[in-house]
Amino acid sequence: MTTQSTPFPAATILGYPRIGPRRELKRALEDHWAGRTDEAAFEASAAQVRRAAVTRLRDLGLTEPAAVPLDFAHYDQVLDVVLALGALPARLATDPEVAPLLTEVDGATVQPLPLAVEWALARGTTAQGPLEMTKWFDSNYHYLVPEIGPDTPLAYRGSRRADHVREAAALGVAGRPVLVGPVTFLLLAKAAADAPAGFDPLDRLDDVVAGYAALLADLRAAGAEWVQLDEPALVSDSWARTTAELASAVGYAYAALAAAQERPAIFVAAPYGTLPGEALEALAGAGVEAVGVDLVKGELPDGEAPDLGALTLVAGVVDGHNVWRTDLDAAAERAAALAALGAGATTVSTSTSLLHVPHTVADEAGAPLLPERVAGWLAFADEKVAEVLAIAAGADGAPDAFAAARTALADRAGAPGVVRPEVRARAAALTPSSFTREPYAVRRAAQEAVLDLPALPTTTIGSFPQTAELRRARAALRRGELTEQGYEDAMRAEVASVIALQEELGLDVLVHGEPERNDMVQYFAEQLDGFAVTQQGWVQSYGSRCTRPSILWGDVARPAPITVPWATYAASLTSAPVKGMLTGPVTILAWSFVRDDLPLGDTATQVGLALRDEVADLEAAGIGVIQVDEPALRELLPLRRADQDAYLAWAVAAFRLATSGVAVRTQVHTHLCYSEFEEVFGAIDALDADVTSVEAARSRMSLLPAVAAAGFERGIGPGVWDIHSPRVPSEEEVTELLRLALESVGERSLWVNPDCGLKTRGYAETTAALQALVGAARRVRAEIGATTAV
Numbered sequence: 001m002t003t004q005s006t007p008f009p010a011a012t013i014l015g016y017p018r019i020g021p022r023r024e025l026k027r028a029l030e031d032h033w034a035g036r037t038d039e040a041a042f043e044a045s046a047a048q049v050r051r052a053a054v055t056r057l058r059d060l061g062l063t064e065p066a067a068v069p070l071d072f073a074h075y076d077q078v079l080d081v082v083l084a085l086g087a088l089p090a091r092l093a094t095d096p097e098v099a100p101l102l103t104e105v106d107g108a109t110v111q112p113l114p115l116a117v118e119w120a121l122a123r124g125t126t127a128q129g130p131l132e133m134t135k136w137f138d139s140n141y142h143y144l145v146p147e148i149g150p151d152t153p154l155a156y157r158g159s160r161r162a163d164h165v166r167e168a169a170a171l172g173v174a175g176r177p178v179l180v181g182p183v184t185f186l187l188l189a190k191a192a193a194d195a196p197a198g199f200d201p202l203d204r205l206d207d208v209v210a211g212y213a214a215l216l217a218d219l220r221a222a223g224a225e226w227v228q229l230d231e232p233a234l235v236s237d238s239w240a241r242t243t244a245e246l247a248s249a250v251g252y253a254y255a256a257l258a259a260a261q262e263r264p265a266i267f268v269a270a271p272y273g274t275l276p277g278e279a280l281e282a283l284a285g286a287g288v289e290a291v292g293v294d295l296v297k298g299e300l301p302d303g304e305a306p307d308l309g310a311l312t313l314v315a316g317v318v319d320g321h322n323v324w325r326t327d328l329d330a331a332a333e334r335a336a337a338l339a340a341l342g343a344g345a346t347t348v349s350t351s352t353s354l355l356h357v358p359h360t361v362a363d364e365a366g367a368p369l370l371p372e373r374v375a376g377w378l379a380f381a382d383e384k385v386a387e388v389l390a391i392a393a394g395a396d397g398a399p400d401a402f403a404a405a406r407t408a409l410a411d412r413a414g415a416p417g418v419v420r421p422e423v424r425a426r427a428a429a430l431t432p433s434s435f436t437r438e439p440y441a442v443r444r445a446a447q448e449a450v451l452d453l454p455a456l457p458t459t460t461i462g463s464f465p466q467t468a469e470l471r472r473a474r475a476a477l478r479r480g481e482l483t484e485q486g487y488e489d490a491m492r493a494e495v496a497s498v499i500a501l502q503e504e505l506g507l508d509v510l511v512h513g514e515p516e517r518n519d520m521v522q523y524f525a526e527q528l529d530g531f532a533v534t535q536q537g538w539v540q541s542y543g544s545r546c547t548r549p550s551i552l553w554g555d556v557a558r559p560a561p562i563t564v565p566w567a568t569y570a571a572s573l574t575s576a577p578v579k580g581m582l583t584g585p586v587t588i589l590a591w592s593f594v595r596d597d598l599p600l601g602d603t604a605t606q607v608g609l610a611l612r613d614e615v616a617d618l619e620a621a622g623i624g625v626i627q628v629d630e631p632a633l634r635e636l637l638p639l640r641r642a643d644q645d646a647y648l649a650w651a652v653a654a655f656r657l658a659t660s661g662v663a664v665r666t667q668v669h670t671h672l673c674y675s676e677f678e679e680v681f682g683a684i685d686a687l688d689a690d691v692t693s694v695e696a697a698r699s700r701m702s703l704l705p706a707v708a709a710a711g712f713e714r715g716i717g718p719g720v721w722d723i724h725s726p727r728v729p730s731e732e733e734v735t736e737l738l739r740l741a742l743e744s745v746g747e748r749s750l751w752v753n754p755d756c757g758l759k760t761r762g763y764a765e766t767t768a769a770l771q772a773l774v775g776a777a778r779r780v781r782a783e784i785g786a787t788t789a790v
């Protein structure tokens with residue numbers, strides 16, 4: 001047992017953005033991957049990003065020992081555990097590019113695995129795909145999914161975290177290393193492809209715990225007084241194991257870790273929701289020294305208050321997952337309520353890592369699309385550090401901070417645009433008919449008559465390649481080197497060439513190509529009332545990828561048509577039908593920072609209404625096919641089963657509100673990508689779109705039999721080209737996929753399209769792949785002797 005000498009800091013954060021205030025890590029990674037820098041240069045850049053973060057946090061006031069989290073990952077925090085335990089799936093461990101890099105563990109000296117192994121796992125090798133990537137809890141961050149089987153190595157091989165502890169110490173900072181905890185690591189893993197049926201990665205808990213025990217000893221030897229192990233899995237009940245089983249697994253795992261001779265004091269954090277009382281009790285009983293609970297997204301642990309003894313409870317009262325300034329009075333009250341549970345001590349932190357928010361509001365000075373008044377309501381990572389310190393100091397200790405927070409809060413509540421009576425009244429007046437179209441059979445007949453499409457109609461998902469030229473035009477506009485008119489002319493020329501290309505290729509339903517959109521959400525946010533856009537507000541999405549979420553601060557309305565001029569211009573150039581293209585309400589919310597002063601479902605209704613206006617204007621302008629993309633439909637799915645139905649109900653309602661105001665002859669499409677289609681199939685069906693396109697190429701149409709079995713009768717376009725890879729499919733391959741699809745989908749319902757938009761692809765591949773797609777559709781039409789379809 002450790003003799004805990006350093007108390008847990010009174011104020012801390014669970015983690016800090018890793019990408020760097022100017023996305024330095026992104027650049028370092030991409031330069032290195034492109035071969036522009038060697039490993040040493042990359043390591044030096046990464047170290048610079050880390051050291052800058054550590055000194056920044058110290059300078060912001062996290063001066064207590066163990067107050068600065070050391071959570072730096074080159075690529076991903078789950079991948080870091082895979083590396084620390086050498087948990088490579090056999091398919092990668094035996095890959096000729098990887099095998100020579102794996103030395104035997106000799107027990108005495110541990111050496112973190114070389115960078116090249118990390119890139120092989122994250123990005124794949126010539127022969128092997130990377131680890132699968134998926135969403136991290138209910139956030140927009142994506143982690144790499146470990147593949148664990150009965151024989152996957154799980155022995156400690158060394159971790160860079162130990163070096164990070166020494167590196168911080170050299171800067172005079174006693175940092176607190178942060179890692180994903182053992183139970184969450186195994187729950188996030190999937191069974192390796194060669195594992196026997198029924199194998200569950202959690203079966204390997206003993207081995208993983210042994211690996212972590214060695215890791216903790218290493219961290220202690222490096223000088224760490226505390227370690228943070230993140231166990232967000234505990235707040236979710238969407239696992240194959242019950243809450244009671246999880247509580248017993250953590251109790252078991254942490255009792256073993258706590259019993260180790262040489263270790264730092266253990267802080268277990270449970271962000272993203274409510275920590276069940278059983279889990280808290282298990283952790284307290286296991287002998288860990290501190291437990292963090294999320295009191296923003298979650299509630300106080302439920303059930304009878306367990307005997308907490310000397311345990312420190314860490315109150316996550318500053319929202320790590322959103323950008324609003326904290327109501328410091330309310331936060332202090334929540335921390336006090338936690339203290340009332342009778343722990344040895346109660347301290348203050350963020351609710352989650354600050355990984356999900358940008359670095360600092362100070363970088364937004366002069367942001368053209370962020371009103372100064374709105375900026376005054378925001379707190380990004382650095383501002384949230386100040387907030388945890390203020391709450392720890394209390395209203396008496398930090399009177400100015402509390403007063404400033406009260407002023408900002410009052411200003412926000414009363415500012416024009418936050419509550420717009422006309423928007424609220426319109427939402428309140430909705431009736432069931434606002435959400436319902438005529439029966440599908442009626443729509444189908446009307447659409448067949450006006451659209452006159454062949455069987456297996458071909459189309460694309462919306463975007464065409466975003467060429468360097470388009471990006472240059474956007475940059476020139478931003479710098480004032482191109483006039484609005486000049487920019488618009490350039491975009492119209494692009495639309496004309498995209499239409500000409502599609503006609504030449506012989507596609508059936510055309511698109512304008514979305515050249516004018518910088519991003520499928522931000523583009524709409526820039527033109528809707530109620531949204532602001534940052535200039536430096538980047539957050540990591542995965543690896544080197546960042547997004548810049550818009551900020552939804554007020555009631556939403558559409559002051560003027562957004563996409564209508566583009567769609568009608570495109571339609572004027574062709575006699576083929578042109579599909580109008582909109583981003584759906586749920587996706588707009590999922591990829592923005594949303595307000596915390598209105599239920600999300602109400603905000604979704606407002607966005608749905610704004611889009612309904614756009615849909616109506618498109619229809620009135622003669623656009624007969626309208627696609628409303630909802631790739632993020634599943635992203636906001638609550639972690640607790642009891643909350644999921646209510647979410648899906650408002651998510652579906654918002655889509656239907658946007659799309660159900662049109663005539664029967666207008667064909668509504670929707671598009672979803674990402675693989676968890678099956679999980680929310682009922683909701684997708686309930687969207688009641690006339691045509692639904694989904695990602696399906698990589699899985700070779702595997703979702704279709706279930707779709708057919710569920711009696712789905714409307715149009716469906718399973719992707720036949722995996723646009724995430726530069727590989728161009730042959731006409732033969734696409735033909736095969738279409739034949740496969742026809743085993744489940746009727747010939748009158750099957751559409752032919754790529755998996756997703758083409759904005760990341762080049763023109764050479766796009767042209768070749770679409771040729772294959774059109775050719776394959778024609779072949780299969782001839783095979784089945786079909787002529788007409790929807």
Ligand code: MET
Nearest residue numbers: 461462463629631757758
């Ligand atoms: C992530 S879904 C993208 C849909 C959008 N219409 C596009 O084609 O790019």
Ligand SMILES: [Zn+2]
Nearest residue numbers: 631673756757
């Ligand atoms: Zn997509």
